[in-house]
Amino acid sequence: MAYYVNRNIKMTWWERSYIPEILKGMLLTSRRFFHNLFGFVPFFLGTTKERPIMTVYYPEEQVQYPIAYRGRPVLAQNEDGMPACVACGLCEIACPAYCIHIEPAEDSGKQNQYERWPEVFDIDYAICIFCGNCEEACPEEAIFMSDDCEISMLDRKQMLYTKEQLLVPVADLQKRIEFTRNMYAKWNY
Amino acid sequence: MWVDLIITLAKILFILAILVGFFAPVLTWVERKQSALMQDRVGANRADILGFTVLGLFHIIADAVKMFTKEDFIPDGANKVLHTISPVIALVPALLTFAVVPFGGQYTLFDKEVNLVISDLDVGLLFVFAIASLATYGYVIAGWSSNNNWSLLGSMRTASQMISYEVTIGLTIIGVLMVYGSMKLTEIGAIQENFWMWGIFLQPLGFFMFLTASIAENKRIPFDAPEAESELVAGYFTEYSGLKFGMFFMAEFIEIVTIGALMTILFLGAWHIPFLTTATLLSWFDFLGTTGSNLVVMFIHVGVFFAKVVFFVYLQMIIRWTLPRFRYDQIMKLGWKILLPLSLANILVTGLVILALN
Amino acid sequence: MELLIFYPLAGFCVVLALGVVLNNSPVGSAISLIGMMLGLAGIFVLQQAHFLAILQIIIYAGAIMVLFMFVIMLLNLKEGDDTGWIARERNLLLSVLTGLLAVGILYKISGILFTAEMDTPAILPDSFGTVATIGETLFTDFVLPFEVASILLLAAMVGAVVLAKTKLD
Numbered sequence: 001m002a003y004y005v006n007r008n009i010k011m012t013w014w015e016r017s018y019i020p021e022i023l024k025g026m027l028l029t030s031r032r033f034f035h036n037l038f039g040f041v042p043f044f045l046g047t048t049k050e051r052p053i054m055t056v057y058y059p060e061e062q063v064q065y066p067i068a069y070r071g072r073p074v075l076a077q078n079e080d081g082m083p084a085c086v087a088c089g090l091c092e093i094a095c096p097a098y099c100i101h102i103e104p105a106e107d108s109g110k111q112n113q114y115e116r117w118p119e120v121f122d123i124d125y126a127i128c129i130f131c132g133n134c135e136e137a138c139p140e141e142a143i144f145m146s147d148d149c150e151i152s153m154l155d156r157k158q159m160l161y162t163k164e165q166l167l168v169p170v171a172d173l174q175k176r177i178e179f180t181r182n183m184y185a186k187w188n189y
Numbered sequence: 190m191w192v193d194l195i196i197t198l199a200k201i202l203f204i205l206a207i208l209v210g211f212f213a214p215v216l217t218w219v220e221r222k223q224s225a226l227m228q229d230r231v232g233a234n235r236a237d238i239l240g241f242t243v244l245g246l247f248h249i250i251a252d253a254v255k256m257f258t259k260e261d262f263i264p265d266g267a268n269k270v271l272h273t274i275s276p277v278i279a280l281v282p283a284l285l286t287f288a289v290v291p292f293g294g295q296y297t298l299f300d301k302e303v304n305l306v307i308s309d310l311d312v313g314l315l316f317v318f319a320i321a322s323l324a325t326y327g328y329v330i331a332g333w334s335s336n337n338n339w340s341l342l343g344s345m346r347t348a349s350q351m352i353s354y355e356v357t358i359g360l361t362i363i364g365v366l367m368v369y370g371s372m373k374l375t376e377i378g379a380i381q382e383n384f385w386m387w388g389i390f391l392q393p394l395g396f397f398m399f400l401t402a403s404i405a406e407n408k409r410i411p412f413d414a415p416e417a418e419s420e421l422v423a424g425y426f427t428e429y430s431g432l433k434f435g436m437f438f439m440a441e442f443i444e445i446v447t448i449g450a451l452m453t454i455l456f457l458g459a460w461h462i463p464f465l466t467t468a469t470l471l472s473w474f475d476f477l478g479t480t481g482s483n484l485v486v487m488f489i490h491v492g493v494f495f496a497k498v499v500f501f502v503y504l505q506m507i508i509r510w511t512l513p514r515f516r517y518d519q520i521m522k523l524g525w526k527i528l529l530p531l532s533l534a535n536i537l538v539t540g541l542v543i544l545a546l547n
Numbered sequence: 548m549e550l551l552i553f554y555p556l557a558g559f560c561v562v563l564a565l566g567v568v569l570n571n572s573p574v575g576s577a578i579s580l581i582g583m584m585l586g587l588a589g590i591f592v593l594q595q596a597h598f599l600a601i602l603q604i605i606i607y608a609g610a611i612m613v614l615f616m617f618v619i620m621l622l623n624l625k626e627g628d629d630t631g632w633i634a635r636e637r638n639l640l641l642s643v644l645t646g647l648l649a650v651g652i653l654y655k656i657s658g659i660l661f662t663a664e665m666d667t668p669a670i671l672p673d674s675f676g677t678v679a680t681i682g683e684t685l686f687t688d689f690v691l692p693f694e695v696a697s698i699l700l701l702a703a704m705v706g707a708v709v710l711a712k713t714k715l716d
Contacts, residue, residue: 032228312601348616355609
């Protein structure tokens with residue numbers, strides 16, 4: 001049987017019949033209906049620019065996602081074309097879904113040379129859960145969550161993105177970088 | 190003889206055309222578009238032919254194409270015969286009710302009395318009730334024959350809900366026929382030529398109870414526990430696809446129109462315009478001769494009737510998109526503990542008033 | 548013309564009535580019974596008893612059989628799972644009573660067959676079978692049986708409520 005909550009609300013007989021509330025609700029919805037129905041008229045006459053419609057025509061129009069939105073993770077690419085990543089593997093460990101695969105490569109580390117960089121950096125978006133732990137774990141500001149959420153494919157194998165597909169110039173990520181600095185300031189050095 | 194047959198066939202064709210050809214498909218569009226406008230959305234407008242969308246009206250065609258081309262699926266372990274015929278059993282009563290529903294009065298066309306009702310039964314009101322009670326089987330058998338637990342639960346809920354609310358409908362109908370003293374729907378309509386004899390004034394409580402109970406009979410929100418999406422997947426038609434599903438859908442939309450027509454005839458003055466008798470209307474168009482004036486008045490009356498039906502359809506759509514679903518025990522409570530005593534009290538008060546007035 | 552409708556309808560009824568008895572699954576039996584009721588209603592219409600036909604549909608096909616179906620589905624009897632049927636077959640008292648009933652009906656029918664004139668149908672008044680006439684008959688000639696039946700129904704209703712109430716407590 002149903003579980004009844006005792007709300008300690010005393011209702012009158014008229015209130016308990018729910019008729020006034022039903023009528024109120026129907027008035028509200030029909031008011032919106034007629035408002036929007038005749039909103040077509042000034043819209044077509046040109047007196048108002050837009051109908052009061054909240055939704056957008058999705059593929060043609062798109063909304064600006066807030067900066068805190070977690071889309072697919074991408075790699076930051078320095079101005080000289082190399083990834084900012086040093087292949088430390090922290091994101092690989094932090095990832096709860098095990099969707100990141102890194103194979104590091106290293107050099108002598110002399111002047112104007114990179115000491116470590118990832119030879120292979122794969123993220124399988126079919127497995128990724130968009131938690132943002134990799135971004136939080138990264139000590140080098142190399143991996144960021146973008147606002148791109150349209151990663152549907154007809155084949156699962158295509159959802160495995162390689163390093164070249166993941167790289168995004170660091171200039172495009174400035175807003176997110178600033179946001180993460182504010183967000184994870186306690187832990188960043 | 191032949192003339193009568195042709196007239197009857199014409200009336201049947203008219204009803205079928207307006208129900209299956211107009212109301213059922215257009216209402217699917219109306220429901221989408223109206224709900225969208227009520228919720229500040231745009232609504233269906235993507236289906237287009239050569240770039241023209243016409244406010245999304247082509248979605249009707251797209252729907253029809255989809256339903257015709259979908260796989261006709263019969264689940265494993267289902268009773269094939271019953272699974273196939275149950276949509277028909279559900280659809281036929283919805284259409285059959287219109288056999289006794291008049292959509293206009295009586296007119297003299299070419300020296301012939303034409304009554305705008307397919308079959309003017311002496312027991313018209315009871316016929317409507319009987320057909321409504323038969324509609325239960327379509328849904329019950331559909332749920333049982335699907336070999337699916339959700340479907341069975343849905344059909345159990347359907348059976349109990351429809352039985353409960355049939356009682357209210359029957360008792361409300363008794364109040365109406367006590368007032369009008371006839372079970373012929375044509376006579377009930379003809380009496381309401383007088384504005385103050387409209388059912389909504391004579392049976393105000395009956396009006397609300399009939400509306401509530403018939404929405405519950407039609408299993409639409411707020412009484413859609415039998416097909417509750419969030420609880421039972423889709424209730425009794427979970428295992429239906431393609432045109433069979435379409436038939437259940439069509440039955441529901443035709444039943445909306447049926448309810449609207451019945452409400453119009455019983456409570457809202459049938460095909461009459463307030464304070465305007467048929468004789469007055471006829472005298473206005475006297476210059477057209479008997480047949481001409483009768484024709485004009487006939488078209489006016491049919492138009493008025495369907496305008497009222499559309500009003501009730503609109504009302505049901507508004508209710509459907511405004512109210513949340515009742516819990517199952519609340520539906521039963523409303524049916525047996527509130528509506529049943531109220532309808533009995535309604536009969537008692539009606540009887541007392543009639544006794545006092547005589 | 549009437550016979551042309553009557554014989555198919557009657558055959559339909561008999562076939563479905565046999566279906567009720569011989570069907571293996573309870574749901575199939577119930578559906579056959581519903582079809583039989585509808586056919587019977589059709590025969591009533593053929594006899595100009597519209598009101599009776601509609602009542603047949605409302606009460607038997609529309610209300611009682613829905614409850615039957617409801618109960619059968621609630622118990623969820625499967626095909627061949629017919630312990631109930633076997634119990635019915637071996638019940639001597641039931642068999643004797645049914646036999647008596649059958650004999651009585653046959654006796655009554657044979658009586659009609661030999662006395663009534665088959666070829667001259669009675670001429671019916673226009674008001675035959677209408678709601679008004681039936682109501683008038685019920686409340687004048689048959690007022691006592693009518694009231695007794697209603698009291699019986701009331702008693703059954705009160706009994707059902709009392710039974711349900713004790714079960715809940």
